[in-house]
Amino acid sequence: MANHAAVIGVGQVKYQTQRDDVSIAGLVREAAQNALDDAQLEWSDIDAVVIGKAPDMFEGHMMPELYLADALCATNKPILRVHTAGSVGGSTAIVAASHVQSGVFERVLTVAYEKQSESNAMWALSSKQPFATHLNAGAGGFFAPLIREYIQRSNAPAEVGMQVAVKDRLHALRNPLAHLHMPDIDLATVEASPMLWEPLRFLESCPSSDGACAMIIGSERAAAASPKKPAWIRGTAMRSEPTNFAGREQVNPQAGIDCAKDVYRQAGIQNPRKDLDTAEIYVPFSWYEPMWLENLGFCDIGEGWKLTLEGATSLPEGGDIPWNCSGGVLSTNPIGASGMIRFAEAAQQVRGLAGDYQVEGTQLALGHAYGGGAQFFSMWVVGAEKQ
Amino acid sequence: MSSNPNESAGPVTMMQAPLYLQYRFTAGTSSLSFLHAIKRGRLIGRRCPGCESVYIPCRGSCARCGVATCDNIELTDEGVIDKFTVVHIPIPNNPIKPPFVVAHIRLNGADNAFHHLIGEVDNDKVKLGMKVKAVWRPESEWDYGLDNIRYFKPLGGEHD
Amino acid sequence: MTDIAIVSYAQAPMVRDAGCANEVELIMPVINEALQACGLARTDIDFVCSGSADYLQGAPFAFVAGVDALGAFPPIKESHVEMDAAWALYECYLKMLAGDIDSALIYGFGKSSPGNLPEVLSLQLDPYYLQPLCPDSVSLAALQARAMLDAGRCTREQMNEVVINSRRQAQKNPRAQLRKPVSQEQLQAEVDWIAPLKKSDCCPISDGASALVICRESQAREMGLPYARVVGMDHRIESHMLGFRDLTDSPSARNAAKSAGLHNNIEAAELHAPFSHQEILLRQSLGLSENVDINPSGGALAGNVMMAAGLDRIGSMAAAILRGDYKFGLAHATSGPCLQQNLVTILEAA
Structure with missing residues (x-):
């Protein structure tokens, strides 16, 4: 069976619309240095580097591991670059964990980033391809029809999405690194924001951020030598399915259901709502909270929105399963890093290092990311105990 | 020492490095029948030899079965709205004026849906399952693409 | 020394221009050939990992289109490196060493003809x-x-x-x-x-794709497969x-x-x-x-x-x-x- 692996260092940066004080290399190095500092390690302690980001076309830079090798002190080390669309931050962390679980490496640095201010993501994602219709609808144009379908099926009231938008921004106020800090956020503010893609309003959508997130993943021995509490990786899972095939269930995709079951089985989780203490879930559009609550088995189909309305996912309301205490993707979204931030924030919760958004006594936490047409999933469960 | 005339100009925080690359796109062998047909105002899908699903447009495989599609199947330009949204977001240089409806349309006889616009109906009257028909551009504007269809409109009398 | 066995390898003919073949059409034949050569079914494969780069063809998400060639339903365990597929094999190699998986399909594809490489x-x-x-x-x-x-x-x-x-x-x-x-x-x-x-x-500029299958030595021996x-x-x-x-x-x-x-x-x-x-x-x-x-x-x-x-x-x-x-x-x-x-x-x- 696999060797144990644990998160022994986490490093992030202050997320904002534009980090014009650093280059791409500077941004990535800042997160990596912070992770090393957190783990109280030197660059020379790192055996291998695994990086991830969304499509190269975002920054107009092909295969960036080649250029970033110097900034990440990776020369004469292995460096590997993962790309699995929006789930990439999570997949990258999982590949880094594999490096340690294989027994080949003691300490691996993993970094995911996006510098959206040096790119045009909207263009990169919807650049005109011949032979296809060009509808100028953006990412929300893809996901909003699925959300409408969810609302129709579940009879969820209209304010559910707005409530998620408020809740995650209230959480973000406790996280000094979050991109959006909106102290006056409330339902009326969200409702008054412009409609973008019905039923999604501006404030129900994620921002566009510059940022990078890094982790040091270590072996059992490295974790034992680590000054701070490690977050033990109790399970990792990935699932993919095609974008478009006859009869595909897009609202509640099978790949998400299977991925969750796999990671729960590894971590010994029977009832995710009961057994997990908190979760960092990829929610780029507000309505994906109730949709993923159902997909991930936190409740029955059609019931997710009730958990949201009851405050079950809210930290200040004392919910039993607080989701996205860091503020989530709705508050911070450097696309390629967003998945890794989820994984890293789950680790910080079990390490007891989540500061003002700590869920007290967290033993088990779930990190989740998805991408493409809600078809690529990566998840991990981290725990305060090794097993 | 300070002979650099730019030293007082402050740090460089951003520079433009425009990049132009030219590509000759190709659509795929199995897309040819679709493209040649739509250039003539007709709609050709392809069938999976395994599960018999019909895909339009088709990229060469049934993604579910992972096998190459085989027969060409001619479809009508009528179908149903599978899913939709009303797009309000203003995108610079967008020739389509928001708000407009983007729908997943499943043609009759097809098993997958594609994105297209809905027209000739108030946005708030659009419904899931609504039957629609293609409104084509003038024949003189037809090219190799789904843009030959301007939008889909509700089939008369089918919506309340 | 590991117990990892390469049991199959298939390569499409390398050509200057694969014409209008798209990702799916490039990948599907070599995947089928590699699997048939070793007698493993898609459902016998624990993990799939690929290598490709979007800028070759100038369109984002080449690997997403590639998934259409895999018959990935029910959903599969799958990953991708934006690198040469040799590194995709390396990812699988580590997962084999970790005991996460016992077999893998690796494929790489590149169509450089649309641009100026x-x-x-x-x-x-x-x-x-x-x-x-x-x-x-x-x-x-x-x-x-x-x-x-x-x-x-x-x-x-x-x-x-x-x-x-x-x-x-x-x-x-x-x-x-x-x-x-x-x-x-x-x-x-x-x-x-x-x-x-x-x-x-x-080197010439080439279009093509290849696929490789690995499994445990014990499985290769059981199936009577020659392997490296x-x-x-x-x-x-x-x-x-x-x-x-x-x-x-x-x-x-x-x-x-x-x-x-x-x-x-x-x-x-x-x-x-x-x-x-x-x-x-x-x-x-x-x-x-x-x-x-x-x-x-x-x-x-x-x-x-x-x-x-x-x-x-x-x-x-x-x-x-x-x-x-x-x-x-x-x-x-x-x-x-x-x-x-x-x-x-x-x-x-x-």
């Missing part, structure tokens, strides 16, 4: 200082060739010999793109292209700044090879050298003796499918071992300008 590859460079100058990949390789010649690490005649050997070997490889024999005289008469490189010193054993794999990168590197040496390839288990009994090596002088450089850096057969498949000079060519070196060496041509072999993959990143796999007969 040497210019496209300039996008790999430092985006602030180098990329705006648009130095193309052939010119950078020429700098390295010049450094080799000036340092006395190779001669023009030796570079010609590399080309002659590649074409000679490629005649036995029906998938190779360049198979026409050439002579020392012909090459001497050829004009410079980007000096000191002549066109014959440079993976002794070890490792990879290393060097500085991106060409001025910081000794361009006439490859310490990254040497260190990766050592760590992968390089030994003195290696009989053949598949070296991913897109330019003739790089084969000489790699040979020297790895300390391969004169007796080692180089590139029995013809190597990258006979066909170089971006994001698959490294995997092709490994697959070709495994295939040669399966044919009984060699007992011990080395396979090398490279990435980046002037051999910046190098991966080495040591293989042996079962």
Whole structure:
């Protein structure tokens, strides 16, 4: 069976619309240095580097591991670059964990980033391809029809999405690194924001951020030598399915259901709502909270929105399963890093290092990311105990 | 020492490095029948030899079965709205004026849906399952693409 | 030493232009061929990992379209590197060592014909200082060739010999793109292209795809499958700044090879050298003796499918071992300008 692996260092940066004080290399190095500092390690302690980001076309830079090798002190080390669309931050962390679980490496640095201010993501994602219709609808144009379908099926009231938008921004106020800090956020503010893609309003959508997130993943021995509490990786899972095939269930995709079951089985989780203490879930559009609550088995189909309305996912309301205490993707979204931030924030919760958004006594936490047409999933469960 | 005339100009925080690359796109062998047909105002899908699903447009495989599609199947330009949204977001240089409806349309006889616009109906009257028909551009504007269809409109009398 | 067995390898014919074939149409035949050759069904495969790069074709998410070739429903365990698929194999290698999986399908594909590849590859460079100058990949390789010649690490005649050997070997490889024999005289008469490189010193631009299947040795034996054993794999990168590197040496390839288990009994090596002088450089850096057969498949000079060519070196060496041509072999993959990143796999007969 696999060797144990644990998160022994986490490093992030202050997320904002534009980090014009650093280059791409500077941004990535800042997160990596912070992770090393957190783990109280030197660059020379790192055996291998695994990086991830969304499509190269975002920054107009092909295969960036080649250029970033110097900034990440990776020369004469292995460096590997993962790309699995929006789930990439999570997949990258999982590949880094594999490096340690294989027994080949003691300490691996993993970094995911996006510098959206040096790119045009909207263009990169919807650049005109011949032979296809060009509808100028953006990412929300893809996901909003699925959300409408969810609302129709579940009879969820209209304010559910707005409530998620408020809740995650209230959480973000406790996280000094979050991109959006909106102290006056409330339902009326969200409702008054412009409609973008019905039923999604501006404030129900994620921002566009510059940022990078890094982790040091270590072996059992490295974790034992680590000054701070490690977050033990109790399970990792990935699932993919095609974008478009006859009869595909897009609202509640099978790949998400299977991925969750796999990671729960590894971590010994029977009832995710009961057994997990908190979760960092990829929610780029507000309505994906109730949709993923159902997909991930936190409740029955059609019931997710009730958990949201009851405050079950809210930290200040004392919910039993607080989701996205860091503020989530709705508050911070450097696309390629967003998945890794989820994984890293789950680790910080079990390490007891989540500061003002700590869920007290967290033993088990779930990190989740998805991408493409809600078809690529990566998840991990981290725990305060090794097993 | 300070002979650099730019030293007082402050740090460089951003520079433009425009990049132009030219590509000759190709659509795929199995897309040819679709493209040649739509250039003539007709709609050709392809069938999976395994599960018999019909895909339009088709990229060469049934993604579910992972096998190459085989027969060409001619479809009508009528179908149903599978899913939709009303797009309000203003995108610079967008020739389509928001708000407009983007729908997943499943043609009759097809098993997958594609994105297209809905027209000739108030946005708030659009419904899931609504039957629609293609409104084509003038024949003189037809090219190799789904843009030959301007939008889909509700089939008369089918919506309340 | 591992218990990882390469049981199957399939490669599409390497061509200058695959015409209008899209990702799915490139990938599906080689995946089916690789699976059929070893008798494993898709559902027997624990994990799928691929390598591709969007900028080759100029459209984002090439790998997403690739998933349409896999029959990925019910959903599969799958991942992707935006690198040569040799690194996808490395990801699978680690998961095998970790005990996460017991088999994997690896594929790589590249369609470079839609764009101008040497210019496209300039996008790999430092985006602030180098990329705006648009130095193309052939010119950078020429700098390295010049450094080799000036340092006395190779001669023009030796570079010609590399080309002659590649074409000679490629005649036995029906998938190779360049198979026409050439002579020392012909090459001497050829004009410079980007000096000191002549066109014959440079790999062709190729479209294609390949797939490889690995499983546990125990499973291969149970199924009665011939296989090549993976002794070890490792990879290393060097500085991106060409001025910081000794361009006439490859310490990254040497260190990766050592760590992968390089030994003195290696009989053949598949070296991913897109330019003739790089084969000489790699040979020297790895300390391969004169007796080692180089590139029995013809190597990258006979066909170089971006994001698959490294995997092709490994697959070709495994295939040669399966044919009984060699007992011990080395396979090398490279990435980046002037051999910046190098991966080495040591293989042996079962």
